[in-house]
Amino acid sequence: xxxxxxxxxxxxxxxxxxxxxxxxxxxxxxxxxxxxxxxxxxxxxxxxxxxxxxxxxxxxxxxxxxxxxxxxxxxxxxxxxxxxxxxxxxxxxxxxxxxxxxxxxxxxxxxxxxxxxxxxxxxxxxxxxxxxxxxxxxxxxxxxxxxxxxxxxxxxxxxxxxxxxxxxxxxxxxxxxxxxxxxxxxxxxxxxxxxxxxxxxxxxxxx
Numbered sequence: 001x002x003x004x005x006x007x008x009x010x011x012x013x014x015x016x017x018x019x020x021x022x023x024x025x026x027x028x029x030x031x032x033x034x035x036x037x038x039x040x041x042x043x044x045x046x047x048x049x050x051x052x053x054x055x056x057x058x059x060x061x062x063x064x065x066x067x068x069x070x071x072x073x074x075x076x077x078x079x080x081x082x083x084x085x086x087x088x089x090x091x092x093x094x095x096x097x098x099x100x101x102x103x104x105x106x107x108x109x110x111x112x113x114x115x116x117x118x119x120x121x122x123x124x125x126x127x128x129x130x131x132x133x134x135x136x137x138x139x140x141x142x143x144x145x146x147x148x149x150x151x152x153x154x155x156x157x158x159x160x161x162x163x164x165x166x167x168x169x170x171x172x173x174x175x176x177x178x179x180x181x182x183x184x185x186x187x188x189x190x191x192x193x194x195x196x197x198x199x200x201x202x203x204x205x206x207x
Contacts, residue, residue, distance in 0.1 A: 010037070011137055016060065016173055022180075024187045025194075027089035030065045033176060034135040043130065048168060049122040050107065055170060061135060062097075062167040062176070063128070064090060067158045073143055073150075086163040087113065093183075094167050100179035106171030113165035128164045129153055 017033035036044065036059045044056050051059065066086045072079045094110035101108035109118045116125025132153045133140050139154040155162040169176050 009137075011135060014135060017177070022093075022184055022187070023191065024089070024093055025190050026092050027066050027086065029089065029093055031062055031180075032136070033173070034061045034063070036061060037134050040131060040134050043124075043127065044168075046124040047111070047116065047122045047126040048109070048118060050109070050118075050120050051168075051170060058170060060169040060171070060173065060176060061131065062169065063132060063136065064093070064165050064167070065153075065155055065158070066090065066163045066165075067155075068161045068163050071161065072163060073152065073160065083114075083163065087165075090163075090165040094165070096183050096186075097167060097176075097179055100182060101169055101171055101175055104171065104175050104179070106169065106175055108167065108169045108171070110167040111165070113163070118168075126166065128166060131166065132164065 014035040014037055015032065016035065017031070019030050019032045021028060021030050023029075036057055038057075040061075041056050044051075044059065045053055048056070048059075066089060068082055068086065070076075070078050070082050072083050090113065091110070098108040098110060109120075111118050111126050113128065116127065118126075129140055129151045132138055136153075138156060140151055141154050141160070143150060143152050143160065152160055153162065153164055154160055
């Protein structure tokens, strides 16, 4: 009916920053930022032991995705090398974000996407797929493998060719956005300097 406001889903209400792409010196990475949903609290408490139980509900979750160059569900030398490359790119990005948030006096951490554990290991791992179902409008599919299969996030642009990894922050939204802005500026300056250096070393045109 005319005049009715469009319905906003719970996932949309809990989304503080929608999926956004940042180009770094190591990769091109998509991130978003979300409030914790009630359904995630029981899963987060055991995998983030540094966070007081009464503060888990205040956490901000930043899932990230990188596009893979090959199917990483397969156990091949190529997929292993690709996962190592994307892991290194994520750790570089996440490490800088965590450092900036901690420098502002707040708690932050990222999880090892290979194990689901943080740098301080809790009694149980984090489920990237389960969290994606709770906070993102992305599909989850079951993929059969020789080992019996697993559930994977299907990215709207990259389908199953994606590498998910997550950060957590216990701070105001403004602290995260300031850290992102500073990191974006640093990465853009680095890439610009690389381009200038590349132009300076390129062979000149014959006269």
